[in-house]
Amino acid sequence: MEPLLSVRDLKMHFPVRGGLLLKSIGAVRAVDGVSLDIAPGETVGLVGESGCGKSTLGKAIVRLSNPTSGSIVFNGRDITTLGRHAMRPLRSELQMIFQDPVESLNSRLSVRQIIEEPLVIHSRGNSAWRRQRVDELLERVGLPKSAAERYPFEFSGGQRQRIGIARAIALEPKLIICDEPVSALDVSVQSQVLNLLLELQQEMGLSYLFIAHDLAVVKHISDRVAVMYLGKIVELADADTIYQNPRHAYTRALLSAIPEPDPRLRKKRILLEGDVPSPINPPAGSAFGHRVGHARYEETIGMDLGLAELEPGHWVAADPCCLTPEDWEKVKSESTKS
Amino acid sequence: MSDEEPLLEVRDLITAFDTDAGLLRAVDQVSFQVKRGRTLGIVGESGCGKSVTAMSIIRLLPQPMGKVLQGQVMFKGRDLQKATDVEMRKVRGGEIGVIFQEPMTALNPVQRIGKQLSECFLLHTKMSRKEAWEASIEMLRLVRIPAPEQRIGDYPHQLSGGMRQRVVIAMALACKPDLVIADEPTTALDVTVQAQILDLMKQLQKEMGMSVILITHDLGVIAETCDEVVVMYAGRVVERAPVAELFERPLHAYTRGLLDSMPKLDTPRKSVLPTIPGMVAGLADLVPGCRFCQRMGREGPVLRERPMFEEIHPGHWVETCPNCFEEPA
Structure with missing residues (x-):
């Protein structure tokens, strides 16, 4: 099946300026060569x-920022370098939900104006039709009709997130980038919003790129999961596979760090020392190997650490610092075959 | 001491x-x-x-x-x-x-x-x-x-x-x-x-x-x-217990709701998560009776006064509202 979204070797570098004339003295390699496909109706967790x-990757995909290099193909069309104007009709198919529903809703507009705005911009229907559409959308996301004439500050975090979702689905998009949509919510409200997102996906055939740091939440909602480390995807696989059988050392550490709500499972954790290295001057070789001070780090300098398909559909960075010796042998023999 | x-x-x-x-x-x-x-x-x-x-x-x-x-x-x-x-x-x-x-x-x-x-x-x-x-x-x-x-x-x-x-x-x-x-x-x-x-x-x-x-x-x-x-x-202690006891045998509906609504790594993917309906009432609107009943919008006989806080098992205390307190079989 043709993917709905296809990202190839995407790079997003931001210049670091310094000195008297604020010349560019380096670059933050925020996204550094990411390739990712999303099929229609699929959820990919990040x-x-x-x-x-x-x-940054999410924002680059909806073209809120201009990628440094690489390509983004959405619905068969290359949108990497489209200008604001050319991008506008596509925005109806490509929407975003933000983490902080307080900052992402204009506090001076009523809820009706907020949800209606995309319909107005894309000149959908007349005002009577739009009125009815806003009422339908409110009902769909589980808010009372009376909410339309009120203002964002009158709502709780969970309700505000529902307003953000109503706005995102107003134009019946194909893909929604969800940037930490439930991180700011309490658990009981979080489950309500997750259920809503799943229902909408079923009804409308939506695809999601679901960005979050809560691994249990990501696993619950995603079909496939990509693990990102310092601007690169280091492992990508089916959601169940990645949790049951993680192959990359970083994925394993990340999974073992989750506190499980079960006191009998006080487990021995893999504790990572230190922090993520700075993306301004990333280590020359394996970034993760550098963090843990791996013995084979020197070997990885200058090596191609791109993704290799270890099992069908299970991709992992070809990095001797992060794989078991057996997996590394397998990756090496695969690459010499091809 | x-x-x-x-x-x-x-x-x-x-x-x-x-x-x-x-x-x-x-x-x-x-x-x-x-x-x-x-x-x-x-x-x-x-x-x-x-x-x-x-x-x-x-x-x-x-x-x-x-x-x-x-x-x-x-x-x-x-x-x-x-x-x-x-x-x-x-x-x-x-x-x-x-x-x-x-x-x-x-x-x-x-x-x-x-x-x-x-x-x-x-x-x-x-x-x-x-x-x-x-x-x-x-x-x-x-x-x-x-x-x-x-x-x-x-x-x-x-x-x-x-x-x-x-x-x-x-x-x-x-x-x-x-x-x-x-x-x-x-x-x-x-x-x-x-x-x-x-x-x-x-x-x-x-x-x-x-x-x-x-x-x-x-x-x-x-x-x-x-x-x-x-x-x-909502400002009150609804349950208090040693950690293993609380997770194994939650006695209050709110504690159970909190535990159930978290997706765990073994929850089937894309299944509907249990939720706690409604939300916490504002401080000014809280009732003197059971506040979790208020959130759930329970109808019929609800406590008018504050539920008792009782020790059901050694060290395990819970608000014994008849609607929210449930001893598992």
């Missing part, structure tokens, strides 16, 4: 620590 | 805020105990009064709105509510250390961390400046900050989030407190850093033998670190 570039 | 006696005992604490709508009770008759060397978890959703409880204990309520209307906070045999401000200043940072959620706001951005750390020693001990500086380096080493001799000269913004939280922990532990109150200490951090910090706190607790009150909304963190748990809802 996890990683803060600063790994997951939000 | 015998070993049996708790280090801290909160009795019938009522804390209210003076607002335009009158005195609103954010904490409504809360009682619990913290034993020596143990960790008590306080869990609940935003606005349930868990932080206000902590701030009432150390008397750091926002002034002039916050008021403790009633109750005692017995710490090492004396009532902190009756202590003078001068005495309280000695207790805070001395016998009771506090770790706040947001390490960036808890640290002074324009002072080097060494200066902020040595301040603890200068205020609470008779050390000289030089000794305090040396002790600060030792503290940074204790919380596993690499190259503490260099780091001590850094400003907070030069450190990562995890490092900053380590500095805040170092400050809280500087004077070897008997009790540490940690208010969402890892909420702002990544899971890998959270694991580091929780592990560090556990090790330090073992080494120094202090008691900890851990406030969090994350039941996973509770399960991994606490000995006893207090579940708060």
